[in-house]
Amino acid sequence: xxxxxxxxxxxxxxxxxxxxxxxxxxxxxxxxxxxxxxxxxxxxxxxxxxxxxxxxxxxxxxxxxxxxxxxxxxxxxxxxxxxxxxxxxxxxxxxxxxxxxxxxxxxxxxxxxxxxxxxxxxxxxxxxxxxxxxxxxxxxxxxxxxxxxxxxxxxxxxxxxxxxxxxxxxxxxxxxxxxxxxxxxxxxxxxxxxxxxxxxxxxxxxxxxxxxxxxxxxxxxxxxxxxxxxxxxxxxxxxxxxxxxxxxxxxxxxxxxxxxxxxxxxxxxxxxxxxxxxxxxxxxxxxxxxxxxxxxxxxxxxxxxxxxxxxxxxxxxxxxxxxxxxxxxxxxxxxxxxxxxxxxxxxxxxxxxxxxxxxxxxxxxxxxxxxxxxxxxxxxxxxxxxxxxxxxxxxxxxxxxxxxxxxxxxxxxxxxxxxxxxxxxxxxxxxxxxxxxxxxxxxxxx
Amino acid sequence: xxxxxxxxxxxxxxxxxxxxxxxxxxxxxxxxxxxxxxxxxxxxxxxxxxxxxxxxxxxxxxxxxxxxxxxxxxxxxxxxxxxxxxxxxxxxxxxxxxxxxxxxxxxxxxxxxxxxxxxxxxxxxxxxxxxxxxxxxxxxxxxxxxxxxxxxxxxxxxxxxxxxxxxxxxxxxxxxxxxxxxxxxxxxxxxxxxxxxxxxxxxxxxxxxxxxxxxxxxxxxxxxxxxxxxxxxxxxxxxxxxxxxxxxxxxxxxxxxxxxxxxxxxxxxxxxxxxxxxxxxxxxxxxxxxxxxxxxxxxxxxxxxxxxxxxxxxxxxxxxxxxxxxxxxxxxxxxxxxxxxxxxxxxxxxxxxxxxxxxxxxxxxxxxxxxxxxxxxxxxxxxxxxxxxxxxxxxxxxxxxxxxxxxxxxxxxxxxxxxxxxxxxxxxxxxxxxxxxxxxxxxxxxxxxxxxxxxxxxxxxxxxxxxxxxxxxxxxxxxxxxxxxxxxxxxxxxxxxxxxxxxxxxxxxxxxxxxxxxxxxxxxxxxxxxxxxxxxxxxxxxxxxxxxxxxxx
Numbered sequence: 001x002x003x004x005x006x007x008x009x010x011x012x013x014x015x016x017x018x019x020x021x022x023x024x025x026x027x028x029x030x031x032x033x034x035x036x037x038x039x040x041x042x043x044x045x046x047x048x049x050x051x052x053x054x055x056x057x058x059x060x061x062x063x064x065x066x067x068x069x070x071x072x073x074x075x076x077x078x079x080x081x082x083x084x085x086x087x088x089x090x091x092x093x094x095x096x097x098x099x100x101x102x103x104x105x106x107x108x109x110x111x112x113x114x115x116x117x118x119x120x121x122x123x124x125x126x127x128x129x130x131x132x133x134x135x136x137x138x139x140x141x142x143x144x145x146x147x148x149x150x151x152x153x154x155x156x157x158x159x160x161x162x163x164x165x166x167x168x169x170x171x172x173x174x175x176x177x178x179x180x181x182x183x184x185x186x187x188x189x190x191x192x193x194x195x196x197x198x199x200x201x202x203x204x205x206x207x208x209x210x211x212x213x214x215x216x217x218x219x220x221x222x223x224x225x226x227x228x229x230x231x232x233x234x235x236x237x238x239x240x241x242x243x244x245x246x247x248x249x250x251x252x253x254x255x256x257x258x259x260x261x262x263x264x265x266x267x268x269x270x271x272x273x274x275x276x277x278x279x280x281x282x283x284x285x286x287x288x289x290x291x292x293x294x295x296x297x298x299x300x301x302x303x304x305x306x307x308x309x310x311x312x313x314x315x316x317x318x319x320x321x322x323x324x325x326x327x328x329x330x331x332x333x334x335x336x337x338x339x340x341x342x343x344x345x346x347x348x349x350x351x352x353x354x355x356x357x358x359x360x361x362x363x364x365x366x367x368x369x370x371x372x373x374x375x376x377x378x379x380x381x382x383x384x385x386x387x388x389x390x391x392x393x394x395x396x397x398x399x400x401x402x403x404x405x406x407x408x409x410x411x412x413x414x415x416x417x418x419x420x421x422x423x424x425x426x427x428x429x430x431x432x433x434x435x436x437x438x439x440x441x442x443x444x445x446x
Numbered sequence: 447x448x449x450x451x452x453x454x455x456x457x458x459x460x461x462x463x464x465x466x467x468x469x470x471x472x473x474x475x476x477x478x479x480x481x482x483x484x485x486x487x488x489x490x491x492x493x494x495x496x497x498x499x500x501x502x503x504x505x506x507x508x509x510x511x512x513x514x515x516x517x518x519x520x521x522x523x524x525x526x527x528x529x530x531x532x533x534x535x536x537x538x539x540x541x542x543x544x545x546x547x548x549x550x551x552x553x554x555x556x557x558x559x560x561x562x563x564x565x566x567x568x569x570x571x572x573x574x575x576x577x578x579x580x581x582x583x584x585x586x587x588x589x590x591x592x593x594x595x596x597x598x599x600x601x602x603x604x605x606x607x608x609x610x611x612x613x614x615x616x617x618x619x620x621x622x623x624x625x626x627x628x629x630x631x632x633x634x635x636x637x638x639x640x641x642x643x644x645x646x647x648x649x650x651x652x653x654x655x656x657x658x659x660x661x662x663x664x665x666x667x668x669x670x671x672x673x674x675x676x677x678x679x680x681x682x683x684x685x686x687x688x689x690x691x692x693x694x695x696x697x698x699x700x701x702x703x704x705x706x707x708x709x710x711x712x713x714x715x716x717x718x719x720x721x722x723x724x725x726x727x728x729x730x731x732x733x734x735x736x737x738x739x740x741x742x743x744x745x746x747x748x749x750x751x752x753x754x755x756x757x758x759x760x761x762x763x764x765x766x767x768x769x770x771x772x773x774x775x776x777x778x779x780x781x782x783x784x785x786x787x788x789x790x791x792x793x794x795x796x797x798x799x800x801x802x803x804x805x806x807x808x809x810x811x812x813x814x815x816x817x818x819x820x821x822x823x824x825x826x827x828x829x830x831x832x833x834x835x836x837x838x839x840x841x842x843x844x845x846x847x848x849x850x851x852x853x854x855x856x857x858x859x860x861x862x863x864x865x866x867x868x869x870x871x872x873x874x875x876x877x878x879x880x881x882x883x884x885x886x887x888x889x890x891x892x893x894x895x896x897x898x899x900x901x902x903x904x905x906x907x908x909x910x911x912x913x914x915x916x917x918x919x920x921x922x923x924x925x926x927x928x929x930x931x932x933x934x935x936x937x938x939x940x941x942x943x944x945x946x947x948x949x950x951x952x953x954x955x956x957x958x959x960x961x962x963x964x965x966x967x968x969x970x971x972x973x974x975x976x977x978x979x980x981x982x983x984x985x986x987x988x989x990x991x992x993x994x995x996x997x998x999x
Contacts, residue, residue: 116676116687116700149699152667153675181670181698187663190546194664197543276540278566283540 030251030325031289032057035317035334038359041350044308044340049268051359052336054259054317055296058251058289069250069324070105072166074123074154078174079112082210083141090233091173091207096133098240101248102126107166109157110136113150114143115180123157147178151191151202151219158200164322167250167288168200169225171243173236175207178215185214192222193274199254201225201287203243206435207233209427213434222274224287226444229435231428242446246290255286255321257297262313264304271298271362272441289321295443298362306340314338353401360397360406364390365440368416372433375420387417456766464759468752475744491714494729498716501688501727504672506719513646516545517628520648520656523550532561544668547572547659549580572659575638579645580657585634586649633721642693644721670699686731693724706730781837784830791830795823821866828897829961835894836946836963839970846888846974848999853881853917853924856889860896861915864904871908881917881924885996891971892926892994895979898964899928899990905960907932910987922997923977931987940981944969968992 038051075095079088099108103126110121110132121135154170162168182188192202203225204216213229220227226246228239259282261267267282275284275297286295299315306312319332341347367390374383391413398406419429438444519538526534535548547569550559557580560569579585634645634657644665647657673690674681681688687702689712700706712728798819805813838844861875868874903913910931918925935943939950947962965979972979976995981988 115705116702117670118676143705146700148663148667149670152670155667156671180700182663182666190661190663191667194543194661194667197541276566276568278536278569279564 029330029332030059030291030323031255031319031321031330031332032059033317033319033332033334035315035336036352036355037314037336037338038356039338039347039351041339041341041347042303042306043344043347044310044342045305047305048303050301050303050314050338051355052259052299052301052315053296053355053358054257054299054319054334055294056252056255056286056289056319057294058249058291060292068248069253070107070166071102071247072107072123072158072161072163072168073102073247074109074111074157074170075099076111076113076150076154076170076172077139078114078145078147078150078172078176078207079139079141080114080143080145080176081141082145082176082208085141087175087207087233088139088141090236092136092139094236094240095136097237098244099126099132099136100129101241101244107161108132109154109160111150111154111157112139113146113153114141115146116143117146117149117153119153119157123160144180145174145176145178146180147172147174147215148181148183148188148191151188155195155200155202159198162198162200164199164254165324165327167247167253168198169247170195170200170202171205171240172202172216172219173205173207174211174216176210177212183212183215185212185218188215189218189222192219192225196223196285196287199287203227205230205236205239205243206431207236209431211431213431217434217438221438221442224285224442226442226446227435227438228446229431239446246445249291249293250288251291251324252289252321253287253324255289255319257284257286258282258318259299260316260318261301262315265314266302268300268302271300271359271366273297290445293443293445296358298359300363303338306338308340308342310340312338312340348400351401353403356397356401357403357405360394360403361409361440364394364409364413365437367393368413368433369437371416371420372430372437375426375430380420383420384417387413387420391417453770456763460759460763464752464755468748468755471751472748475748479741479744494714494731495716497683497688498714498727498729501673502716502718505669505722508669508672509721512544513631516646516658517631517648519545519658520628520650523548523656524650524654528558531559532564535559544661544664545658546661547576549573549576549657549659551580551586551655551657553653555581555583576636576645576657576659579634579636580655586630586632586647586655635721635723642724646721666698673699674701676701676703686729689728689730691726691728695726698725702730704731777837777840780833784833787830788827788834791823791826795820795827798823817866821863824863825867825901828894828901831894832898832961832964832967835967835971839967844971844974846891848886848888850884850886850998851889852884853887853892853919853926853996854879856887856892857881857896857915857917857926860893860900863897864900868900868904868913871904872911873904873908874912876912876914878914878916881919881926883919885919885924886998887924887994887996888975891975892992895968895971895992896926896928898968899992902964903928903930903932903988906930907987909933919996922995923993924996926992926994927989928992929984929987929989934984934986935981935988943981944979 032055034053034055034057036053036055038053042048042050075098077088077091077095083091095110102108106126107123108121108126109119109123112118112120120139121132124132126132151170151172154172158168158170177183178188182191195202200223202219202223204220204227206213206216206227206229208231217227219225226243228243230236230239259267261280261282265280267277267280270277270282270284273284275282282299284297289295301314303312303314314336317334317336319334321330321332322328323330339350367386371383371386371390374386391410394406394410394413397403398410416433419425419433422429519542523531523535523538531550535550539545539548548559549557549572552558557573560566560573565573629649629651631646631648634647636643636645641662643662644660645657646660647655649655669690674683681701683702683704685704687700687704687706689697689706690699692698710730712730714729715726716728717723717726798816802813802816802820805816835844857877857879861877865875900913903910907913907930912931914927914929916927916929918927935950939948942948943950944965946966949960949962969979972992972994977993979990979992982991983989
């Protein structure tokens with residue numbers, strides 16, 4: 001009996017220790033920061049360009065132990081005349097289905113727009129789903145497309161419960177061209193950028209072949225939301241599902257990234273994302289990070305000549321974010337250094353394959369965006385040439401690092417070059433390309 | 447012009463009676479309607495105006511609050527040490543959803559932010575774009591003395607179009623308590639590319655000016671969020687809509703339940719106050735709905751009234767027709783009867799006279815009876831003749847047959863026929879004959895007229911005991927005066943006694959039977975004979991003067 005009592009005590013102590021261990025484990029930083037050079041060893045005595053990858057990864061959380069982040073979502077539905085029939089029916093169903101995934105701690109609002117804007121469901125806690133669904137079912141399509149006002153009112157509904165501890169997001173569905181109020185991509189981009197500063201991101205879903213993909217990607221891009229192209233209305237439910245899956249897995253928000261280039265290193269551009277470059281400082285933000293997903297940005301820098309054998313700081317990175325698990329502001333920092341060597345072999349040998357691949361991928365992606373611009377100008381040969389050049393670049397670089405991934409991307413680029421050709425399918429192909437480029441640039445999970 | 451028959455007259459009068467009130471009512475209701483519409487339109491205009499004013503106020507409040515916020519931002523930025531300024535201002539811009547650029551002037555020419563030579567490309571392009579603004583020191587003059595939002599005309603050599611406004615003093619007072627050293631502030635509306643942008647500037651006592659360049663899309667979004675959405679409960683707009691329009695008259699935002707057709711004109715437009723001075727709000731609605739509805743109502747009322755009137759008219763017309771028909775039937779019945787009575791009556795009189803002739807002198811009693819029978823039958827004949835003449839006169843069927851004769855003879859004969867009855871009532875004739883020449887006249891008609899006059903005297907003036915008759919010849923006229931000594935005719939009845947069926951009602955005449963057509967017939971006959979029958983004033987009783995034309999045809 002005594003022994004068994006001791007055993008019991010021992011088990012008790014151990015299990016309580018384990019509990020403490022899990023608790024401390026939960027407090028462990030949910031975000032990993034890594035700052036890497038694609039080429040950690042640079043050629044000596046030569047000014048050159050280099051790519052720095054700043055990567056943030058959400059660590060997989062133990063779903064049973066951790067309460068997920070509550071949401072604050074505004075679903076903004078286009079109900080203009082072109083949505084009549086199947087489209088509006090599927091949109092209603094998708095919205096209802098998505099709301100059914102939410103719980104009583106979540107907040108949702110539904111805004112519709114045509115010529116005017118209606119707040120169908122004002123921001124409310126998702127306690128009475130049947131009631132919300134009833135109100136959504138009454139939506140009928142008619143009129144023009146006041147997209148700007150729709151997003152504005154959606155954002156205003158978000159503001160009623162805006163909190164750093166919630167995922168604040170507008171989900172915009174549109175199937176047509178905005179024709180009431182501001183309608184240019186840059187104007188909607190400005191609005192998106194402004195909303196991002198408040199922590200509101202806008203996910204844009206383009207339905208069918210009638211919407212303006214530039215406008216929708218700009219709005220999503222500047223506010224760090226997602227973008228999806230849905231050709232058939234029956235696929236809407238799937239997209240809403242993915243979007244809500246994304247939203248429900250947010251683990252960090254309000255991520256501010258500051259990069260300080262050291263030792264005369266000059267930042268040239270940020271690939272894929274918007275950012276502010278002032279002197280040797282680069283600043284950008286991500287609205288949210290998702291569990292088990294990597295989000296990164298590639299910074300192209302110009303490094304002044306270094307002597308062989310020398311080691312130099314290239315850039316230091318400060319990241320601050322709002323930890324959604326403990327609702328606290330947390331910070332991370334990283335530093336990337338480069339070595340200089342005269343040996344080309346050493347330079348090639350040292351290449352960080354993953355970082356190199358991602359850098360090349362983003363550079364090619366930028367080139368693909370340029371190709372669309374050329375195609376828009378009607379210059380199909382130039383656009384094709386740009387993609388061909390990009391494919392050549394990918395082919396060359398894939399050999400350098402023996403990358404299957406880049407090879408695949410090269411094949412894709414060649415297919416895209418063919419897609420530029422067809423006049424009849426261009427509208428659809430352009431939307432597909434834009435979506436693909438957007439997802440690649442922002443590492444969208446779906 | 448063709449003379450209207452009584453029937454047509456009645457129809458005409460009835461139609462007039464129906465149409466006149468309808469027309470008057472229609473006209474009145476039209477006038478009322480018109481007035482009401484003016485009043486309604488006026489009220490509607492007032493309502494629209496107050497709505498638009500409320501919208502404008504809402505937008506003005508936004509800018510007031512914005513100014514207060516920007517002034518407090520100014521205060522924060524102004525207190526930053528020079529060494530940390532650039533960094534802090536950039537942080538401010540990085541986090542501010544509404545402000546996208548800032549410039550800071552230490553004094554009129556010396557720009558301290560963005561830092562010279564160390565500006566980012568975005569800052570540099572902002573500086574280049576706004577050079578006409580910040581290099582124009584006049585723009586930030588101290589304008590505290592001015593009371594209202596003032597528009598400052600700025601001459602600018604570049605293509606950037608500028609309009610500047612100074613904030614009203616009232617707002618400055620609000621802000622003065624926590625920002626005592628702010629001298630002046632205002633708005634500059636400027637163009638970059640084709641876009642209208644807004645810049646808010648604040649100047650303090652050290653001549654430092656900070657200009658805030660607003661994210662125009664964010665500003666618009668905020669303005670939209672201040673305005674109601676389309677749901678009726680939220681905006682109180684039933685069957686109407688309001689649009690917010692920018693300087694190029696493009697719709698920025700619209701709310702209300704009325705769907706506006708392409709090219710539809712606004713009922714009312716209102717320009718906003720500065721700094722959005724070239725933006726406007728426009729009210730749209732379907733103007734005619736209200737007026738139309740009330741028209742339908744009054745038209746229905748009018749119609750109902752008209753139908754009621756016409757119904758009433760038809761009812762009266764039919765009633766009148768029925769009465770007319772009945773009267774005609776009665777007259778024709780009396781005619782028939784009278785006609786039928788004539789022959790047996792003549793026979794009775796004839797045989798009675800025959801019997802009188804054959805009676806012996808001594809058979810006085812029988813003679814007396816027979817005289818009564820003859821007298822009464824004569825009376826009956828006269829009555830029947832009256833009735834028949836009356837209906838003939840109505841049909842204009844009496845013909846005058848003039849024949850040579852002596853008037854006195856005719857008068858004598860008539861008197862003879864009456865003598866017996868008058869004698870029974872204790873009356874007698876007093877006659878003076880002076881018409882003993884042969885003239886042309888209708889014996890029957892003179893007899894008829896005298897019959898009527900004598901029988902009236904017999905009936906109403908037997909108290910006077912005598913009837914004076916005088917005849918007189920005057921060139922082509924013959925006058926016969928018949929005077930009784932009874933109670934006479936009251937003044938009020940002088941003109942009426944010749945009207946058909948009129949009977950003077952008094953104690954005297956009550957209980958005396960009569961048709962009331964005797965004098966009418968007499969007068970009509972006199973007129974037909976080219977003369978007249980008049981009642982002339984006399985001291986006692988009634989005096990009738992009959993004059994007839996006695997010239998040959």
